[in-house]
Amino acid sequence: MANNSIPLTSGIRSNLLLLQQTSSLLEKTQLRLATGNKINTALDGPAAFFAAKGLTQRAGDLDGLKDGIGQAISTIKAGDSGITAIESLVEQARGLTTQALGSLGNDANSVKLRNSLAGQYNNVLRQIDKLAQDAGYQGKNLLVGSGLRIDATASSKSAVNALTGISGARATNVVDADTYDISVTGDGAITGNSNDIANAERDRGISNVEVTGFASTSNFNLNSISIKLSGGKGKDKTFTVTEGTQTFTQTFTNAEFNAAKAAGNVLRFSASFNSGTRISFDVDFDAIEDVADTAGVGTSVIEKNVNLQVIAENENGETVTRDGLAALGSGKVSNGENAFAFDSGTARITLDERQILGASKYSSAVSSAYGTGAPAFTSVTLSSGGTVDETLSFSVTGTSFNYTTNNFANFGVTAGGASVAVSAGAGSFALTGAGTNSAATYTIGVNTTELKLLATAAAAGGTEIGNTEVATGLTAANFGVSAAAGFAKNTVSNLSFTFSGSAGAATISLSDGVGGTATATNVNIGDASATTVTFTISGGVNDGATFQLTTAASAASGALDGTLSYKVRGEFTGERSASFDVRGTNAGESATLKTEQLVDGSDANNLTVQLNETNTSTVTVVSQNVQTDGQGLQLDFAQNNWNDRSDIDNAIRQLDAAKLKLRSASSSLSTNSNTLLTRLDFTAAFSDVLKEGAGKLTLADQNEEGANILTLQTRQQLGTISLSLANQAQQAILRLF
Numbered sequence: 053m054a055n056n057s058i059p060l061t062s063g064i065r066s067n068l069l070l071l072q073q074t075s076s077l078l079e080k081t082q083l084r085l086a087t088g089n090k091i092n093t094a095l096d097g098p099a100a101f102f103a104a105k106g107l108t109q110r111a112g113d114l115d116g117l118k119d120g121i122g123q124a125i126s127t128i129k130a131g132d133s134g135i136t137a138i139e140s141l142v143e144q145a146r147g148l149t150t151q152a153l154g155s156l157g158n159d160a161n162s163v164k165l166r167n168s169l170a171g172q173y174n175n176v177l178r179q180i181d182k183l184a185q186d187a188g189y190q191g192k193n194l195l196v197g198s199g200l201r202i203d204a205t206a207s208s209k210s211a212v213n214a215l216t217g218i219s220g221a222r223a224t225n226v227v228d229a230d231t232y233d234i235s236v237t238g239d240g241a242i243t244g245n246s247n248d249i250a251n252a253e254r255d256r257g258i259s260n261v262e263v264t265g266f267a268s269t270s271n272f273n274l275n276s277i278s279i280k281l282s283g284g285k286g287k288d289k290t291f292t293v294t295e296g297t298q299t300f301t302q303t304f305t306n307a308e309f310n311a312a313k314a315a316g317n318v319l320r321f322s323a324s325f326n327s328g329t330r331i332s333f334d335v336d337f338d339a340i341e342d343v344a345d346t347a348g349v350g351t352s353v354i355e356k357n358v359n360l361q362v363i364a365e366n367e368n369g370e371t372v373t374r375d376g377l378a379a380l381g382s383g384k385v386s387n388g389e390n391a392f393a394f395d396s397g398t399a400r401i402t403l404d405e406r407q408i409l410g411a412s413k414y415s416s417a418v419s420s421a422y423g424t425g426a427p428a429f430t431s432v433t434l435s436s437g438g439t440v441d442e443t444l445s446f447s448v449t450g451t452s453f454n455y456t457t458n459n460f461a462n463f464g465v466t467a468g469g470a471s472v473a474v475s476a477g478a479g480s481f482a483l484t485g486a487g488t489n490s491a492a493t494y495t496i497g498v499n500t501t502e503l504k505l506l507a508t509a510a511a512a513g514g515t516e517i518g519n520t521e522v523a524t525g526l527t528a529a530n531f532g533v534s535a536a537a538g539f540a541k542n543t544v545s546n547l548s549f550t551f552s553g554s555a556g557a558a559t560i561s562l563s564d565g566v567g568g569t570a571t572a573t574n575v576n577i578g579d580a581s582a583t584t585v586t587f588t589i590s591g592g593v594n595d596g597a598t599f600q601l602t603t604a605a606s607a608a609s610g611a612l613d614g615t616l617s618y619k620v621r622g623e624f625t626g627e628r629s630a631s632f633d634v635r636g637t638n639a640g641e642s643a644t645l646k647t648e649q650l651v652d653g654s655d656a657n658n659l660t661v662q663l664n665e666t667n668t669s670t671v672t673v674v675s676q677n678v679q680t681d682g683q684g685l686q687l688d689f690a691q692n693n694w695n696d697r698s699d700i701d702n703a704i705r706q707l708d709a710a711k712l713k714l715r716s717a718s719s720s721l722s723t724n725s726n727t728l729l730t731r732l733d734f735t736a737a738f739s740d741v742l743k744e745g746a747g748k749l750t751l752a753d754q755n756e757e758g759a760n761i762l763t764l765q766t767r768q769q770l771g772t773i774s775l776s777l778a779n780q781a782q783q784a785i786l787r788l789f
Contacts, residue, residue: 520617688703
């Protein structure tokens, strides 16, 4: 402690102390005026200083929270903007479904348009997912949800893909874990849509259209069959029949039709496609030309049905079937992707129509007869046996031709090495031991009137022809047939011999009734010896045919006026053919597509916003899943390429439900945004209150401090003068010297 070794008088010391106090107060007042605070340190006022500091720190904390709340509001706005854009995409998708509903026809152009619209729909859904994923802000995305993922397991997809003819197994729109048992049934028997067949017969003038067969295990397709007819009245008729990439073309000429009509036969088109499909129909020029729109070119389409079902069954026993026997647009199985929609999700597989039959479960069966001679066999059923796949072709031989019925009285029918004798008029026959299935027994319905079109038989001999003889004005016993050759095949000619002149010089004129004639003159049939006359026909279908007529000795006498008639059957060559297919038993294949939770959900995308400085008040904005998956909008990709109306209707229902979910998600974000905006305003205002309160404790009154400094300055001046006066008392002593 410093010692003042100089003694001061009481007056001086008193004035000095007063001056020092004034200087100290002046410094403090100048500091308050410079800082604006009346309390600058804890020494100035501990209670007020620390109270103000606490208020100021809290206000600073709230200012920091304002930034966080502001960023949270921006994050919510980013999500809401994304939802608005997604709503626009949903409207675009809805427009595509409306367009698809306007193109529900089963013609090729309508189907192609719906398939194209389905592809566009899928692209819109993909854009919804991408937009949702791009709506993040500062590491938070409020549109992708928790990330929970339920999907098909890799092992189950591999198991289903291992099925013959199946690939691309997957599950979409999975809402809940489930299992889908995939199986295939049906033997692949092919038929034609009855309505399409009736329309084709009406519009093209053809008849007895038959579509049969068995799906090929390696070349089958589900394509419809188109029948194109060209050729107007009086013209040849050309048929172009197409299935997929394979086409058969056949032209029937007017000459062929007229010859068949004269012989009582019917022209028939028949084709066998590599797919296993068989089609045949009768061709009648008169019926065709009676139809107005067949005067030029016309096309009919026959939808093909096939006994093939692909079935998906979930763990609750509910089943969804894609059926080859269904009409197009009504759940028909198709080549490519097939979808099976359940409440828990949609199982999808890609089907290869060429191979899918290998996975099918079916029992042994046989097809209907096919080929141009198919009408001869009205039904084919398998009574027993049948373990392998094969094709059996019929061959028919005719015996004992009946010229009254114009048909053979008996037939020998052979198929696959087994033979059966069949009598005219029989309704059915049994065939045992045919082909590789030696233990199989087939019951075959038969129309024996048609069998002659398949039959083979040598041309009639003299004895058979002689038995048809009818004599008028002549003695039948005196005439006979020694030989006949070259007559039209597969038909019967009615020969008429007219006798004129005299027995010694007879003129014999031959007419075959179909434009052929021959004449023999100066024939002596009254001679004591037998006579043989050879006729060679000129003209008509029997042109060049020969007939040897024999007469007994003295066959006639005097003037002649009589006739002989004979029926002559040419060679039967079995110009038509017929076959049937056998389908052996197949055990079938099946597999299960299993869905389960593969990824756990998390709250990583939830946004938690701190609202006070003690972290006791928060708002959590939960991330909304507005992606198309089963945990989000549940918008499934176009099912079955929109071939079926039900699939389009299902998409519409999903879109309508998605709109409501989007509105709910938008409402949730808006509510949180409004809450945060309110808290932001409150935080800003409350921060100002705290700052104001702190100011009240520490801020100086500038006016007061200004007055204080003027007062202290005056006091300081007065103190200086007073000190000067006190010193003058001592200075008086100096005047003594």
